[in-house]
Amino acid sequence: MEINERISQYRQDIKSDRVDMSFGEIINMYKDDEIIISPEYQRAFRWDLQRQTDFIESILLGIPFPSIFVATNADGTWELIDGLQRISTVLSFFGELKNPEKNHLTLRSGSIVPELEDITIDTLPLDLKLAIKRTPCRVEIIQKDSHFEMRYELFKRLNTGGEGLTRQEIRNCIFRGFENYRYFSDIITACSSNEDFREIVNISSEIQEKMMYEELFLRFFSLHAFRVSYTEKVIQDFFDKIMKKQCETPDKEIIARAAQIFTEICSYLRPLGYEIFKLARLNFSTSMFDAILLSLSTTTKDYKSIAQDTFKARVDLLREDDAFKRNAGAASSNASAINNKLIIARRILLDDTE
Incomplete structure (x- = not known):
């Protein structure tokens, strides 16, 4: 396909419009659930x-600021794609943000206007309050008949800033519109909230807020159940594919079985502590996570019969194995490296050479 033809094709996949709206209008649309900021x-x-x-x-x-981007849903409502920080700041200042923990903003000293210190919406002079509500904001609208893949691509590209969403947060936003989203999403939520799992994966609250636990379960599920179909150059694209498929037409038996296996493994590993996933200077290594969980989830051997102190000693051997460390380097998430790490882990952890 010629480059001009290819570009023309994708330009037709994106249907867009734009409008200027005041912040007052945006606040009212948000209050009336006409512009949606999903919980995720x-x-x-x-x-x-x-x-x-x-x-x-x-x-x-009156300092200019960038446009916000929204996507039109099937029912005509708008889903916020880009502009979360700006819109949420205005909503919080006016006391309208639906997240109570982040609502009712009290200002600090401004970089130019220090008199903003301790100002709230109730203490701001009326003329300045009205000035904010009447300030126009350019809204770029991605229409509902735009091709899904292009909407998703836009979502990823527009959320690449310092405060952008993680890939898992994007998945939880963009796939919410799928008919069977809730089934798979509920499984992800339940497994990522498992107490045993959270004990052995000890991450900071900041990373936790970015849906790291949820992504780790998706990682386990994808590699456990569909590793043979992993052909993407980037593993995050593989996770996108798996979640999209499971939100469209979930493989319910596979999902339920994987969730059960995951729960049993976490229960077995909990007494060993989060140190089992350390590697070199990393307090948590996805290479160790993949190797340990996948070796246990795919073996035919009864790993539960292995004494936990014995298993922990074997984890230490795995961590120091030269072949394993070579596959845990820069390209540790490509399909070949993951398969190699799994073979090595089965041999060292389980004496399994199948």
């Missing part, structure tokens, strides 16, 4: 107080 997206509101203050100050001073 709301929790990614991460600007600190100073950045929020600076944005309110910019509006008051």
